[in-house]
Amino acid sequence: MKILMIASEAEPFAKTGGLADVVGALPRALARLGHAVDVVIPRYRGVTAGERAGRVVVPLDGSPRAADIFTVRDRGVRTVFVDHPGYYDREHLYGTGGEDYADNPARFTLLVRVALEWAASTGDRYDVVHAHDWQAGLAPVLLDRAFRGSPAFGRTATVLTIHNLAYQGLADRAWLGRLGLGAELMHVDALEYWGRISFLKGGIAFSRVITTVSPRYAQEIQTPEYGFGFDGILRHRAADLVGILNGIDYDQWDPARDPHLPVAYDAEHLEAKHALKRLVCETFGLEAPEPAGRPLVAMISRLVDQKGFDLVTQIADELPRLDASFVLLGTGEPRYEALWRGLAARHPGRIGARIGFDEALAHRIEGGADLFLMPSRFEPCGLNQMYSLRYGTVPVVRATGGLYDTVQNVDSATGRGTGFTFDAYSADALLAALRRALETYRNRPAWRRIQAAGMRQDFSWEASARQYAAAYERATIGTGDLPGGPGGPERERDGIR
Ligand code: ADP
Numbered sequence: 421m422k423i424l425m426i427a428s429e430a431e432p433f434a435k436t437g438g439l440a441d442v443v444g445a446l447p448r449a450l451a452r453l454g455h456a457v458d459v460v461i462p463r464y465r466g467v468t469a470g471e472r473a474g475r476v477v478v479p480l481d482g483s484p485r486a487a488d489i490f491t492v493r494d495r496g497v498r499t500v501f502v503d504h505p506g507y508y509d510r511e512h513l514y515g516t517g518g519e520d521y522a523d524n525p526a527r528f529t530l531l532v533r534v535a536l537e538w539a540a541s542t543g544d545r546y547d548v549v550h551a552h553d554w555q556a557g558l559a560p561v562l563l564d565r566a567f568r569g570s571p572a573f574g575r576t577a578t579v580l581t582i583h584n585l586a587y588q589g590l591a592d593r594a595w596l597g598r599l600g601l602g603a604e605l606m607h608v609d610a611l612e613y614w615g616r617i618s619f620l621k622g623g624i625a626f627s628r629v630i631t632t633v634s635p636r637y638a639q640e641i642q643t644p645e646y647g648f649g650f651d652g653i654l655r656h657r658a659a660d661l662v663g664i665l666n667g668i669d670y671d672q673w674d675p676a677r678d679p680h681l682p683v684a685y686d687a688e689h690l691e692a693k694h695a696l697k698r699l700v701c702e703t704f705g706l707e708a709p710e711p712a713g714r715p716l717v718a719m720i721s722r723l724v725d726q727k728g729f730d731l732v733t734q735i736a737d738e739l740p741r742l743d744a745s746f747v748l749l750g751t752g753e754p755r756y757e758a759l760w761r762g763l764a765a766r767h768p769g770r771i772g773a774r775i776g777f778d779e780a781l782a783h784r785i786e787g788g789a790d791l792f793l794m795p796s797r798f799e800p801c802g803l804n805q806m807y808s809l810r811y812g813t814v815p816v817v818r819a820t821g822g823l824y825d826t827v828q829n830v831d832s833a834t835g836r837g838t839g840f841t842f843d844a845y846s847a848d849a850l851l852a853a854l855r856r857a858l859e860t861y862r863n864r865p866a867w868r869r870i871q872a873a874g875m876r877q878d879f880s881w882e883a884s885a886r887q888y889a890a891a892y893e894r895a896t897i898g899t900g901d902l903p904g905g906p907g908g909p910e911r912e913r914d915g916i917r
């Protein structure tokens with residue numbers, strides 16, 4: 421199949437989170453299965469890859485906008501960069517100081533429009549347009565409204581992947597006209613959402629198949645607790661909604677060949693982790709660890725509510741009383757940055773914090789830590805718990821979304837399992853799971869068995885890529901009876917406006 425993927429980030433070019441890992445690795449896995457994938461992302465500040473390969477002009481926000489196209493080929497995938505410095509040559513990808521850039525609707529509409537125009541100009545026929553998250557949510561909408569006449573897209577199937585329902589791409593309705601979108605899209609069955617427009621809702625309404633990044637999350641988002649107001653819309657599309665667990669890229673995340681680690685190891689040579697632990701403790705100025713001594717608990721995360729940092733705040737006074745050391749690598753909300761800076765300042769030697777984004781350090785922490793903490797309030801998939809399993813770093817997680825699907829709670833009777841999970845979103849439940857893990861850590865043979873069980877898990881991309889290919893097939897078969905858009909059947913009204 422010939423696939424056009426549109427997204428706002430892709431590793432190794434631009435990354436703020438797991439979306440980039442997925443948009444980097446999935447196309448390579450699809451290419452290994454024999455599919456041809458073009459991935460379109462913005463050419464942000466700092467992106468130097470690619471050769472200039474043309475120019476596209478599209479009307480937007482009252483004037484024609486020109487974008488230069490750069491392309492690069494790597495591991496069977498063509499990545500296409502949309503260069504429009506006024507929009508993308510900025511300090512951050514999405515916003516600054518906790519605020520989104522005010523022109524994000526225009527920035528990501530340009531991305532999608534240019535992607536479709538460029539693809540239409542290549543002379544290729546695309547079997548699938550695969551959009552990721554709200555930033556690409558208008559792709560199926562624009563395809564339906566403006567590109568069906570193009571030979572490139574005459575019979576193209578549309579697939580939207582929701583990586584995180586919390587980000588809905590909401591904008592004032594006035595944007596509709598500014599973006600050149602017809603007023604009829606201000607409709608309950610299209611983009612309209614409580615008087616505003618939602619790019620994500622448009623993507624859901626106009627895509628033939630909707631995927632999300634774990635089977636559990638696919639079910640959760642159909643409930644009010646996890647649906648962020650979209651549960652009714654998603655229940656309505658339940659027959660077209662599939663959960664496909666993310667894979668992990670073992671070319672990047674494998675302790676036996678990770679270029680960021682000074683020492684390589686595998687399940688048979690776990691003693692090497694001690695040298696890495698010493699290195700991490702040194703990096704964070706913590707007391708040097710004894711072999712099999714006090715365990716090191718790590719977090720690597722965006723510092724946002726989703727990741728459970730309010731629970732961590734509640735147990736902050738308990739942390740130094742536990743027989744463990746802690747390191748955090750992350751950036752995000754100022755109050756959580758302050759929390760960790762404060763903890764590290766009050767308990768040097770036991771708690772370390774690095775506020776920033778550091779890929780190499782993230783790999784070394786996965787290598788050196790004994791436990792990895794992810795007490796998420798919700799987690800569409802989560803990648804770090806899977807990296808941790810591979811690195812023999814035992815995860816302690818809340819059983820939600822992808823965490824539920826990937827970490828098996830250690831059974832106290834049999835000792836079987838790959839990590840420690842808790843159900844209730846509460847500080848007590850988190851603390852109890854952490855205590856259970858720290859106690860088990862002292863039983864060295866039991867701990868080794870848990871580490872080995874985790875390292876044996878296979879989360880390689882191939883199986884997931886096959887499921888995406890199946891979703892593309894399904895979307896293709898369904899083309900023609902597009903469910904979205906005004907004129908479609910009247911919707912069930914519960915929870916939908
Ligand atoms: P999310 O996408 O919600 O942030 P995931 O677990 O899916 O969560 O993916 C997070 C990705 O971003 C992982 O690859 C993780 O290692 C990386 N990451 C997050 N914060 C940092 C950071 N401060 N420095 C380096 N890598 C980070």
Ligand code: GLC
Pocket residue numbers: 437438439442583584633666799800801802803822
């Ligand atoms: C989102 C989710 C995360 C998921 C990632 C990649 O950022 O928060 O759980 O792993 O997307 O799909």
